[in-house]
Amino acid sequence: MIKYTAIVLAAGQGKRMGAGHNKQFININDKPLVLHTLAVFERDTWCEEIILVTNEQEREQMEALLERFPSSTPIRAVDGGAERQDSVYEGLSAVRHQTFPVLIHDGARPFVMEESLHTLAETAVDKGAALLAVPVTDTIKQKEGTRLTTLDRNKLWAAQTPQAFQYDLITRAHEEARERGYYGTDDASLVEQSGKEVAVVQGSYDNIKLTTPEDLHKAEAYLNNQKEKETHAMFRIGQGFDVHQLTEGRPCIIGGIEIPYEKGLLGHSDADVLLHTIADACLGAVGEGDIGKHFPDTDPEFKDADSGRLLQHVWKIVGEKGYTLGNMDCTVIAQAPKMAPYIEQIRENIADLLQTEIDLINVKATTTEKLGFAGRKEGIAAQAVVLLQKNPQS
Numbered sequence: 001m002i003k004y005t006a007i008v009l010a011a012g013q014g015k016r017m018g019a020g021h022n023k024q025f026i027n028i029n030d031k032p033l034v035l036h037t038l039a040v041f042e043r044d045t046w047c048e049e050i051i052l053v054t055n056e057q058e059r060e061q062m063e064a065l066l067e068r069f070p071s072s073t074p075i076r077a078v079d080g081g082a083e084r085q086d087s088v089y090e091g092l093s094a095v096r097h098q099t100f101p102v103l104i105h106d107g108a109r110p111f112v113m114e115e116s117l118h119t120l121a122e123t124a125v126d127k128g129a130a131l132l133a134v135p136v137t138d139t140i141k142q143k144e145g146t147r148l149t150t151l152d153r154n155k156l157w158a159a160q161t162p163q164a165f166q167y168d169l170i171t172r173a174h175e176e177a178r179e180r181g182y183y184g185t186d187d188a189s190l191v192e193q194s195g196k197e198v199a200v201v202q203g204s205y206d207n208i209k210l211t212t213p214e215d216l217h218k219a220e221a222y223l224n225n226q227k228e229k230e231t232h233a234m235f236r237i238g239q240g241f242d243v244h245q246l247t248e249g250r251p252c253i254i255g256g257i258e259i260p261y262e263k264g265l266l267g268h269s270d271a272d273v274l275l276h277t278i279a280d281a282c283l284g285a286v287g288e289g290d291i292g293k294h295f296p297d298t299d300p301e302f303k304d305a306d307s308g309r310l311l312q313h314v315w316k317i318v319g320e321k322g323y324t325l326g327n328m329d330c331t332v333i334a335q336a337p338k339m340a341p342y343i344e345q346i347r348e349n350i351a352d353l354l355q356t357e358i359d360l361i362n363v364k365a366t367t368t369e370k371l372g373f374a375g376r377k378e379g380i381a382a383q384a385v386v387l388l389q390k391n392p393q394s
């Protein structure tokens, strides 16, 4: 996981939208545009802080909106400038975590996907600068006076946001542009001007910028389509499987309970094979990959980590996506130690971690009749099936 800062630009006037006021406050399916965009970053666990660049005259209105819709990710509002580029500069000046990559995003692009944010953050760390873009699908003509020329479409990409950068690199590019009086229509162009390469991350054609009134209809259609898909997904199912090796000199922690045994489980964290399996099943159910993606075993933060804490983090993601537990069924596959005396304690602990009823949690154990690695007591495996159901309030 890479932590990043998001700068969300909302200090424009929305002249081309023709609403008579800043388009960021236009309601799309009962919620102002800017809140749809902020929600993408609020949901993303990689986003450490959001800097919202607002129009000085609209600062109070924006702050009132943020108060009405509180966010779990810190949001700081700062005043923007006359041009988009000036607003970005003000946003950059307010960044606190200067070692994190910064993702600069138009408040008017509410449909960017979380997967794109992660690829951009990773590419910015790796290469310094990256932008989201899509191959152009129309034939593009250049008109000079009355003369038309046709550009080679195979070389053309339509730039989107976010555009992601190492903080020092983009700040320097902005300062150089200010010194030269250069104004670009995006941030990548400033880095290009300073002679550095910007990596292209292919985005989605859905990541539109709401610019003209026609775009509002497209946005409503997109959101209705999304809603339809979500309401159909009343239930989601996930399965998990995990194995850890038994070794001497480690505690044997299964389901959060330390079980007296001559050996323990080996792993980067506390190697709780059952809680890892449950976490994987939960992430699988909400389409969020696996625990390796969220808690890499190369990250020193998770060395000997309490897997109960990891499961609670996963459970928060499940909750944020609007799901609650239907039920779960788990099997621990171990020749030894004998699990039966600890099953009730394990169920209670899982129920406690997930703040749910114990009746929804079934845990059982089996040996493998001395066959295979489990039978030879070389390791312990666990598997789980988790059914999630849509929270009626979401």
Ligand SMILES: Nc1ccn([C@@H]2O[C@H](COP(=O)(O)OP(=O)(O)OP(=O)(O)O)[C@@H](O)[C@H]2O)c(=O)n1
Binding pocket: 009, 010, 011, 012, 013, 014, 015, 016, 017, 023, 024, 053, 080, 081, 082, 083, 084, 085, 087, 088, 105, 106, 107, 108, 109, 209, 210, 211
């Ligand atoms: N001085 C400015 C100008 C633009 N933006 C932001 O930059 C994004 C992209 O700009 P655009 O779509 O052009 O928005 P507006 O400038 O609001 O629209 P218009 O050009 O039609 O007036 C928008 O989220 C807008 O709020 C900004 O923060 N500060």
Ligand SMILES: C[C@](O)(CO)[C@H](O)COP(=O)(O)O
Binding pocket: 084, 106, 158, 159, 160, 161, 185, 186, 187, 209, 211
């Ligand atoms: C940054 C941008 O969204 C990339 O496509 C675009 O250049 C913003 O331009 P605008 O004129 O400020 O809408």
